[in-house]
Amino acid sequence: MKIVTKDKVVYSFSPRHKPVEHVEPGELVLLEAEDAVGGQVKSEDAALESLDWSRVDGATGPLYIEGAEKGDTLVTEILDIKTESRGVILAVPGNGVLKDKPFKAAAKIVKIEDGFAYYDDIRVRSIPLIGTIGVAPAEGEQSSSTSGKHGGNIDCKEITSGTRLYLPVSVDGALFSAGDLHAAQADGELCVSAIEIPGSIMLRFSLIKKKQPPWPILETKDHYSYLVAGDSLDDATVKASEAAVEALMRARQCSFEKAYMLSSLLVDIKVNQVVDPQRGVRASIPRGEILLRDLLV
C-alpha cells in the first residue's frame, strides 16, 4: 500500500505538476487530505476575513498512474472514506446561491460521531464524500476550485465510498489528485460550503485502454451518471443531456429521435452544486438501461 500524506498538496490540475508518487494499477493507495480551508478555521470566531484564500480547495497529489496514456480512461475505485471527528461549515458574504443577500461571515464547528453530524440540536446523517477529484487536463492549468471534463471540484454528494469514477486521461500517468472531503452535503451545496473536514481516502486504480468518457462518469450501485459542468445550470443541463442522448443512441443502436424520447423517461437530471465557478449537474441513467461501454467513446 502507498500512503500519500496531506502535505503533498496542489491547488490546480496541471500537466506541469511533478508527481509525488508512482502507483501501479491494482495497488491500494491511502490518500490523506486536509479540509478545504487548509485547516485554517479552528474556532467559530475565526476571522474569515483574514483567511489565506490561496490555501483553500487543495487536493492531495498528483499521483502518476503507471501505464495511463492519453486517450485512456482512469478508473478510480473509492474503497473507503474516513473523516476526522470535527468539521466546519462556513457562510462567506458574496458567496453561495444567495450571494446577493447582505449577511455576515459565519463559521460553525460540527462534531461527527457514530455516523452523524451534530449541528447544535440538529442531527444530520454523515455520508462522507470527495469534493475534489480529477486528473490533469491536456494543457493549461485548472484551479482546484472549479470543475470540467478533467473532474476537479465536482462537489457531488454521490462520490462516496463504494462508488467508481471514470476520468478521461489527457497526459501520461494521468496525474490524479483528490481532496476536499465533506462529512455531509445536500444537492446544491447552497451556502458554498458543506461540512469541510480532514480525513483519508482508500483508493484503487485501473485503466480502460483507448476509450474515454466525454465527461467524468460516476458509477453507483444503481446508476451511471455523467458529471457535467457548465457556465450555468441550464448550460450544464444541455451538455449533460447531449452526452446522455448520444450514449442511449449507442446503447440502443437507434436514431437521435428515439434516444431523445427515451431520455425523457430514463435520464434524471440532478444537481451537484450551484455555487462553484462552473455549475454542475449529473445525468443519471439506471444501470439496467445501459452498459458502461456505451457511455465511453
Added chain:
Amino acid sequence: MKIVTKDKVVYSFSPRHKPVEHVEPGELVLLEAEDAVGGQVKSEDAALESLDWSRVDGATGPLYIEGAEKGDTLVTEILDIKTESRGVILAVPGNGVLKDKPFKAAAKIVKIEDGFAYYDDIRVRSIPLIGTIGVAPAEGEQSSSTSGKHGGNIDCKEITSGTRLYLPVSVDGALFSAGDLHAAQADGELCVSAIEIPGSIMLRFSLIKKKQPPWPILETKDHYSYLVAGDSLDDATVKASEAAVEALMRARQCSFEKAYMLSSLLVDIKVNQVVDPQRGVRASIPRGEILLRDLLV
C-alpha cells in the same frame, strides 16, 4: 362523489373562468383528463405538423372549492391516478432541452400494462403523475402550458398518488384545474414530452385558513418540496433556495446565516423540468427537519 368529465377543459388558469362544478372540502372528486395533446395523436405516423396546438396542455375544471378565500391554502390530496393503457411520447423539432439540434418530428405509441410502460423492448416502471395542477392567479390569465406560484404545468415526477399539494388561493373558490397525466417521466422531461396519457384522478380538498405557501408545496412520504418556477434553472434555484432558507429560519428561530449553512446540508435542489416556458426545480427538505406550518407564511 362528484365526477367531472374531460370535456370540461380549460387552457389557462384565470379568475374569469366559470366554475364547472362546486365542491365541498372533504368530498371525493373524480376528475377525468384527456392527454396533453388533446387526444389528437392516434398513430405513430400522425402528422405532428398538422396538430392543433391550441388544443394541447388542457386541464379539466375549474372547480369552485366552497369556503376557499384569497389568503388561504388549498390542500389537494391526490388519492389515486388511473391511466388508460395507451400513451404517446413525442419529439417536436425546435423543442426540448436539445431544441437547437436538427431532428425530425416523431411519435411513439407506448403500451401500459401491469405497472410498466413498454417502449419497444424497453420496460419502464409506470408511476403516473399529474403534469398540470393549479388554481387561478389573482388577475390575468396564465397559460396551462406554463407554471408559477399558482401551480400550472409543473411537470414534477413526484406529483403522484399518495401525495398532497398545497396551493395559495388567490380568488374566492380557488378555481382549481388539473390534467396532463404522464404514465412515466424522468426529472427534466428532456425531449419536451413524457408518456402523455388520458386517465382520471381521485382528489379530496381541504383548506388552511389565512396562511399561504410562497410557492406550491408538495408533501410526499419523506419530504416537503417547494415547487418553484423561473426564467432559467439558475433563476428558479435562487428563488427556491430563498424560500427554503426563510422556512428554516422560521423552523429553527435562527439567523439567516445559520439557516443558510443548514440549507447546504438539508435542502436538496432537484429538477422538475427544463423544457417548459418557465423552468422548474424543487427545494426538498426532509419532513423530520421541518413542520408544515414553517413552510407557510
